[in-house]
Amino acid sequence: MNATFQTRRHFLRTSFLGGAAAWTVPVFLERTFFALDAAAAEASIQTATGRDHPILVVVQMAGGNDGLNTVIPFSNDAYYAARPRLAVPASSLLKLDDHTGLHPSLAGLKSLYDDGLAAIVQGVGYPNPNRSHFRSTDIWQTATDADKVSHHGWIGKYFDACCAGEDPTVGVAIGKQEPLAFAAATPKGIAFNQPNQFRYQVAGSADPQGVEDSFRDMGEQNNDENMSGASIGTLAGAQASGDEADFLRKTALDAQMSSDKVREVTAKFQVSNPFPKSQLGNGLELVARLIAGSMPTRVYYVSQGGYDTHSNQKGTHERLLKDLDGALSAFLAEMKSMGTLDRVVVMTFSEFGRRVAENASGGTDHGAAAPLFVLGGNVRAGLHGSHPSLTQLERGDLIHTTDFRSVYATLLEDWLKAPSNKILQKQFSKLPLLG
């Protein structure tokens, strides 16, 4: 019996690899035959070898970060007028120029800025801003206009356009579930929290080998019809048909294929810089180890929560920014130690900023435009775009000066070398953030 399963499994793997001759090629690291063929056929198809491709790390600051207290227009009296309790005094700021300073918790980012590794894009948002956490997060994740709904994420659309045939680990989210940003016509990407639990465990079984073989066989057997002579493209298409059973089978298969590699890499590679022991710190530390292990991952996704500071904002916001600052600084330092600083770009984002005026609970309500950070060895450090006016507001909120999709377009074109107009379905002007 096992011999049959063995054959099926190999049949599957060889199908992924495009031919029987590939039996001995490691599944995860090297480019697949299919991808090579496809790359020849269409120039936009990219392949990742794990050693030289550009890497994007997306850091989500969930809850709506108070951008006005992150990158602070300290020369503007309107700032102090709107925030009698929450304004950060100019004397304690980390000044970037005569008008703008960083929150005192962001000392690490200030050093990165001074070292030419940090770009700050000011006033990022979109027209007709939505003040719902969920809707606005969806808008950021799917890169649509505020009045349009899409079920596919901007990174997922990039995978669809440029990464056909790549390993599922082309996208890695640290967390329990994949972000909407990864959702795609041909779903890719994996999500996990702790690599040592990312495996099928048969401890306690009387017949571990039999149980594991049967487990490994399931994704494949159910796809026998699809496998016979089918290309990887149609297999993936079938799996994305919307049927929950197919979705489960595909997830199971991806998990099987990825878990061995992830555990191998994370067991082998450790970091040399101290990371904060927080969700974000742990997440970025894990990303650093995966990069060290030459995973074929192009986009990593990590997140930090807690920015919905409707009440008693001061201490909470300080703590959150300190955590962010520590985690990002450690990550950049680690990239430097590993010699991968030039291969990595980090982008932060939050679904919206907060109301200019503070509320009566010592907090701030949902707002609109906010700054974001782009970090890495290849970024053009400095302040980009212009700070929104503090006096010309829309319903008490900042009016954006840069569309977030201009940031995406820049990262897609100038970093991931992908056709942004195809992915974003519109032409957005780029910013001089890279190179």
Place this chain on the structure above:
Amino acid sequence: MAVESTEQDWTRGHAAHLLARAGFGGSPSEIDAAHQAGATRTVDRLLDIQEDDDLFPSLESFSNKEEHIALFMSIRDSKDDPAANMMAKKQAREAEQKALFDLRAWWLQRMRYSTNPTREKMVLFWHGHFATSFMKVRNPRFLWRQNELFRIHALGSFRDLACEIPRDPAMMRYLDIAGSSNTKPNENFARELMELFLLGEGQYSEEDIREAARAFTGYRINPMTQDVAYQARRADTGDKSVFGKTGAFDAEGLVNLLLDQPECAAFLVNKLWAFFAGGSPPPATGKALTDTFRSSNYQTRAVLRSMFLSPDFYAPAVIRSQIKSPIEWLVGTSKSLETALSGTRAQQNVLRDLGQSLFDPPNVKGWEGGRAWISGSTFLARCNLAGTLFLSSSDEPGAANLNKLFPAEIRKNPESLLESSAIRLFYQPPSGTEKDRWLAFLHPKDFPATNETIADLLRVMMSSPNFQLT
């Protein structure tokens, strides 16, 4: 609604489907009983509450309000003594954690053993709908009180429940009603009330939210009594204009105004359908259910009865098409395998790892559900944890008693063992490629099967993608 055709077509599979969705599943004999009773009788038994509170005594941790207040006092009184203050805070934290653990265990037991499983399923629905998290509320007693509020109104009047929500201390703290005042009203609650609780995104303007927020001012929680108080001088008692109506609405008045919006009933019906059946209702059925909900003045029992007796609820595309939530996976498997479920530390940790810690939804939108439950890592975790929780050979409380579940005649050959196992775990006999795979797994084993063989078979079956569906 074609109740007659639901009754006529009633199969054992339909009975299993109803018990799994309207409650948390059942053992083979419970499913047989529901099959024999018929559709209408089974639905009515699920919806007619026979109090079982004596089975679940009120929690020690929560009956003593004074103790909680004493902890609060000792923190306050030790303000000037950093060492004593730190100790008092530590004590309070430990007491909170203990109480939260007890609370979770208590509710898990109710879900597992209640004779009113549909009520507990609705409490779970309301918990996800009016999502409130310990991470911000920090007071397990408030969450227990909210949980009881959901139970009281679980199948009753949604209008009554919605009116209670703005003066529920857990919600007041979670969405910042507790600090909101007339000078600068906090919009958090007003926004989520419209977007997530009553109307749905896009059914209101930003101006409606700003005006409505003024109605939720002046409500406070007295830390000494832990009761809700109204401070008139902090309340905005002026006229508010919301949805074209102007008046001096207070919290209840404003909730009632929203409940009178035409979108409200349809919004709730769609959410109930997605929770119990999955996806969206066929338009005609959705409309009929919405009419029922509205004409009954928001009687939840009435809309559930129509739903559970609608032929659309038993359509082939509905049955075994929904991804089990971690709670359904845990409680349902415990019922299928007739194991004890007391809410042990291990069981609570499993729920956390699978993404559904009770009293700690990810955000105010509750659990997203569906495919969001499953990633590579949670899929693997479900497979692994099924083995350790239910098939442990040690004296782990909660492991299945295989001697009792699989008597000698069932162990005789692979076919009978497989059929019995599949009926327990999937409510139906095995078929197709899965059946071939499982028979192949059993092929080299010795028969009559040992407990070890049965445990391995169950482990393999519970590791299949199909086991994640209900």
